[in-house]
Amino acid sequence: xxxxxxxxxxxxxxxxxxxxxxxYESGDYKRVGRGYRLRADDALAVDDxxxxxxxxxKGSRTALDYLVEIKGYGLVDAVCRVLGESPQExxxxxxxxxPKPSNKRENACSLNHNSPxxxxxxxxxxxxxxxxxxxxxxxxxxxxxxxxxxxxxLPQRHKDNKRVxxxxxxxxxxxxxxxxxxxxxxxxxxxxxxxxxxxxxDERGKTKFAAMRSTTTGFMRDxxxxxxxxxxxxxxxxxxxxxxxxxxxxIDCLSHQTLCRQGYIPPFDGWRLSLGGTSPLALEHFxxxxxxxxxxxxATDNDEAGRKIAEKITMxxxxxxxxxxxxxxxxxxxxxxxxxxxxxxxxxxxxxRKQGNMRQSGCLDL
Numbered sequence: 001x002x003x004x005x006x007x008x009x010x011x012x013x014x015x016x017x018x019x020x021x022x023x024y025e026s027g028d029y030k031r032v033g034r035g036y037r038l039r040a041d042d043a044l045a046v047d048d049x050x051x052x053x054x055x056x057x058k059g060s061r062t063a064l065d066y067l068v069e070i071k072g073y074g075l076v077d078a079v080c081r082v083l084g085e086s087p088q089e090x091x092x093x094x095x096x097x098x099p100k101p102s103n104k105r106e107n108a109c110s111l112n113h114n115s116p117x118x119x120x121x122x123x124x125x126x127x128x129x130x131x132x133x134x135x136x137x138x139x140x141x142x143x144x145x146x147x148x149x150x151x152x153x154l155p156q157r158h159k160d161n162k163r164v165x166x167x168x169x170x171x172x173x174x175x176x177x178x179x180x181x182x183x184x185x186x187x188x189x190x191x192x193x194x195x196x197x198x199x200x201x202d203e204r205g206k207t208k209f210a211a212m213r214s215t216t217t218g219f220m221r222d223x224x225x226x227x228x229x230x231x232x233x234x235x236x237x238x239x240x241x242x243x244x245x246x247x248x249x250x251i252d253c254l255s256h257q258t259l260c261r262q263g264y265i266p267p268f269d270g271w272r273l274s275l276g277g278t279s280p281l282a283l284e285h286f287x288x289x290x291x292x293x294x295x296x297x298x299a300t301d302n303d304e305a306g307r308k309i310a311e312k313i314t315m316x317x318x319x320x321x322x323x324x325x326x327x328x329x330x331x332x333x334x335x336x337x338x339x340x341x342x343x344x345x346x347x348x349x350x351x352x353r354k355q356g357n358m359r360q361s362g363c364l365d366l
Contacts, residue, residue, distance in 0.1 A: 020063035155190035167215035200230035231282030243270030
């Protein structure tokens, strides 16, 4: 029988039940007010505060407790279900070295952070943002001979994108914008772990970069072989636009676009580019390939890391040299609330729903 580590258990306890429900069981629940009720038995309620079973007078905030108490999972199975990982094997045998696993397991060694054979994930800051150099760059061996770049290892596609759509909608991102990305071929759901896979492509449309984001846990990383010069892009309505807005992640780009589309911030008809963290590489390559772009809106997070990359881009724009950013005009754009764009979008939507509910209950004067 398998087992789980203390680290796996602690990570599983961080998963809110609503994230799990919207990703795996959204069809079993119906929207009621600010939360959801189980269609087959409305005694079971789920919302941002957790789940509660009125028949049993029992509730919790976590997906782990939900799986154990309501769905009848054993603890090991529940942890693995939440994390999308396999249990540890009770064996002291050393596994022989073998070839690199295929993408059928969606970089399973990388996903299972406790596997003794897994490669460490790319370096990241305190928010999980990747700060490593592109793994697709050609390197040199100790003898000085160039080694070929690591090929891009894309996760296999799932037959549909339902969980990715549900997850991104739970983050308040506009459904039409999600579908536009899927139709453009820059977003899909992975087959085995149901991750969001955001793609960056070169000028010929060939995929060069993939950022994976879990729909059920806090897991995020770039696929092996990703080239960070090619960021996830949201094109403008006007392809000759001279403006580009840079965010740190694809979800921030989509959140910025949603806020514009729904009138919460001023309109912006320019390119939106994800840096894939806090490196200017994607922006520099974009400006090299798009000579018409002359103005950069720096929409990185309003925290220490976001401010540092904003200052670096501003410095590159003002400093003569080889950087393509030099000579471009820049402006800083901050989220209307909080530190990041998706957090601002969620906060605005939550406040809007709260106000609407208060009006319906007669607590506000109309």
